[in-house]
Amino acid sequence: MTTPQDAISAARKDGRSALDEATGKQLLETFGVTVPQSIVTKDADSAAKDAGGLKFPVVVKVMSQDILHKSDAGGVKVGLQNADEVKDAIATMAALPAIKKATVDGYLVEEMAPAGQELVVGGLKDPQFGPLVMVGLGGIFVEVLKDVAFRICPIEEIDAREMLAELKGAALLKGARGQKPASEDAIVDVLMKVGGDNGLLMQLEDDIAEADINPLIVSETSAVAVDARFILTEQKSS
Amino acid sequence: MTKNVKTSPASGQDAAAYYQPLFAPKTVAIVGASSTKEIIGNTFLRRIKDYGFKGDIYPIHPKADEIDGYKAYPSVADTPKPVDYCYIAVGAARVADVIASSKGRMKFAHVISSGFGEVSEGVELQNQLVQTAHDNNCRVIGPNSLGLYSPRGGITFVEESSKELGPVGVISQSGGLGTDIVARGQRRGVKFSGLVSVGNCADIGPTELLEFYLDDPQTKVIGAYLEQVDEGRKFFETLKASQGKKPVVILKGGRTAQGSRAAASHTGALAGNEQVWLALSKQTGCILADTLDDFLDILLAFQNLEPRDDRPSDRIALFGNGGGTSVLASDFYARLGLSIPPFDTKTVDALRELNLPPGTSIDNPIDAPVGTLRQDDGAIAEKIMDAMYAYSKPDALVMHLNMAAFRGRTPPSVMENLLKAAFRIQKRYPGQAHFLLALRSEGDPETEEIKRRFRQIALEASVPVYDELSNAAVALAAVKFYETFKRDHVKA
Numbered sequence: 001m002t003t004p005q006d007a008i009s010a011a012r013k014d015g016r017s018a019l020d021e022a023t024g025k026q027l028l029e030t031f032g033v034t035v036p037q038s039i040v041t042k043d044a045d046s047a048a049k050d051a052g053g054l055k056f057p058v059v060v061k062v063m064s065q066d067i068l069h070k071s072d073a074g075g076v077k078v079g080l081q082n083a084d085e086v087k088d089a090i091a092t093m094a095a096l097p098a099i100k101k102a103t104v105d106g107y108l109v110e111e112m113a114p115a116g117q118e119l120v121v122g123g124l125k126d127p128q129f130g131p132l133v134m135v136g137l138g139g140i141f142v143e144v145l146k147d148v149a150f151r152i153c154p155i156e157e158i159d160a161r162e163m164l165a166e167l168k169g170a171a172l173l174k175g176a177r178g179q180k181p182a183s184e185d186a187i188v189d190v191l192m193k194v195g196g197d198n199g200l201l202m203q204l205e206d207d208i209a210e211a212d213i214n215p216l217i218v219s220e221t222s223a224v225a226v227d228a229r230f231i232l233t234e235q236k237s238s
Numbered sequence: 239m240t241k242n243v244k245t246s247p248a249s250g251q252d253a254a255a256y257y258q259p260l261f262a263p264k265t266v267a268i269v270g271a272s273s274t275k276e277i278i279g280n281t282f283l284r285r286i287k288d289y290g291f292k293g294d295i296y297p298i299h300p301k302a303d304e305i306d307g308y309k310a311y312p313s314v315a316d317t318p319k320p321v322d323y324c325y326i327a328v329g330a331a332r333v334a335d336v337i338a339s340s341k342g343r344m345k346f347a348h349v350i351s352s353g354f355g356e357v358s359e360g361v362e363l364q365n366q367l368v369q370t371a372h373d374n375n376c377r378v379i380g381p382n383s384l385g386l387y388s389p390r391g392g393i394t395f396v397e398e399s400s401k402e403l404g405p406v407g408v409i410s411q412s413g414g415l416g417t418d419i420v421a422r423g424q425r426r427g428v429k430f431s432g433l434v435s436v437g438n439c440a441d442i443g444p445t446e447l448l449e450f451y452l453d454d455p456q457t458k459v460i461g462a463y464l465e466q467v468d469e470g471r472k473f474f475e476t477l478k479a480s481q482g483k484k485p486v487v488i489l490k491g492g493r494t495a496q497g498s499r500a501a502a503s504h505t506g507a508l509a510g511n512e513q514v515w516l517a518l519s520k521q522t523g524c525i526l527a528d529t530l531d532d533f534l535d536i537l538l539a540f541q542n543l544e545p546r547d548d549r550p551s552d553r554i555a556l557f558g559n560g561g562g563t564s565v566l567a568s569d570f571y572a573r574l575g576l577s578i579p580p581f582d583t584k585t586v587d588a589l590r591e592l593n594l595p596p597g598t599s600i601d602n603p604i605d606a607p608v609g610t611l612r613q614d615d616g617a618i619a620e621k622i623m624d625a626m627y628a629y630s631k632p633d634a635l636v637m638h639l640n641m642a643a644f645r646g647r648t649p650p651s652v653m654e655n656l657l658k659a660a661f662r663i664q665k666r667y668p669g670q671a672h673f674l675l676a677l678r679s680e681g682d683p684e685t686e687e688i689k690r691r692f693r694q695i696a697l698e699a700s701v702p703v704y705d706e707l708s709n710a711a712v713a714l715a716a717v718k719f720y721e722t723f724k725r726d727h728v729k730a
Contacts, residue, residue: 122505128470134505150513210503231502
């Protein structure tokens, strides 16, 4: 198994400024954050065989450095029920103009996360204060209302709980408006694994400039990182 | 950033001793005083002489034998004793030479001169200054500083500054604001253990002075006006390691400045200076003040009150004259997360038995008109407060007096008796409630004079005095925040 350091070195060697989604999720998994079971496949022809071991339904996402917003480019297809549907989805994607002109590293096929509320967990290296960790509710809460809480790493468990409590949308996590509640313990666990003393941001302080886990899907019992983006720090000239 | 910075004692264990020569120097040298006219160095000399500096003063001058009645020396290398504190106010280009010529006989150089890191052409000069200082075993405050106010050492840079040594230690990244903090603070009762105008922080910065104040037995509460903290991480870690040992109140300039980083992520786009400082506050228990007035009001509260770790100040009782004032205050306190809960039946029954005149409310907030308060020459207040403290046991009591309403209707002794009644209740129920006083004045000179006198009386009884109920609320919310942090974040 590759260590986080190896994966980061490999990405840097390829001249990448960010980790691809599959590598990012491996990184999260190394630090104990649950990610969906997944495989990476090269193209439509290899998909059926490679995806055989997954539990359907699955989602397919295109992997390319050239494509920042996969959904906008048509590079995400959810709810695929079997290997044939996966194969067709990849074939359709590959023919789309935005994907056709990009350098495609492959296609990520992954199991669908159990239904739940969408959160965002983020990380950032502040030039004065070092790593910061962030949490917010997904969608308009982050993007429009900017309803987020930051802390300086490393955080303690009480910090993680206070971060959630200070969100204006905190009541939604407890199951307002007929929704099922989201597990606070599961979110706190992710925040500690990302922002705690032995967490990802502290351990990889020199390498991670920015991080988005978006969305983190939180059910009554679990939290699953469904998408992850890690921007690397500018490499020091050695 | 200057390399090779010799830092103060790492853990802060010996910080109080390390900075002793700065805050209580035995010998002071002044570079930048003239033998013929008053320039900035002469002003400093006059100030510390008038202020009562007890040690030796050595004016440094290349030619003069004497300055303002003191024997002058050509350099710090020539003074009879080594120099603890050297005040330097000469052209930027000459400062490093002044320090070099001390040949290691200068412990702290306080560089008032500007023209260093605050302008691009002075950056190199600043690096040289620090390097020279370290080569000569000297530490630098400044450059581009306004001075030091240290009552324990008889040093001041503020005209008419109080000689009384107090418990409030301040770090200021603005000299002008530092002057305001001393001048305004002392008029509302803040008493200082020290204030350092740190200027450009080329060598000694906010973190190291924070270590000093945390370690200094004289300092009970710490205030800091900050604009830019280069060693943010170390500042955070020092605060966090202190586990709320002393309340720290921060007035941070530039909090709303947008981050200049080009963000590639959601998180990066959302992060700003404001978020980082809010996080720092919540993780370390330090209090963020929004205005200079709030800053001083909060410092005054911590100077006089004893925070409780086990029972944060949440349930507040209000007592005074002014119905509308009480109603408005209830709203304001609620907005700051302070509750003004109704009294329990025992308190209400006890208050009812006092047969207070009509127009007096017997629930929280207690609105008692002057007609009520003047009963028994003010002694009635003691019975009212006793009923509150015996049964409802509030976490804090704010007594407010609309002073204009008393004048002409009561002899002056009534208001004073009200204060004394409150002090007696505080003694009778030790540790029960924080007691704060709002002396509300309409601004009439006669009222202001009474207020000034009462403020003095109150401060002698360790009671903080505020202009309005809202000022007291800001201070109480800060106390509550600190107490809650200690309860929830600090392991016993």
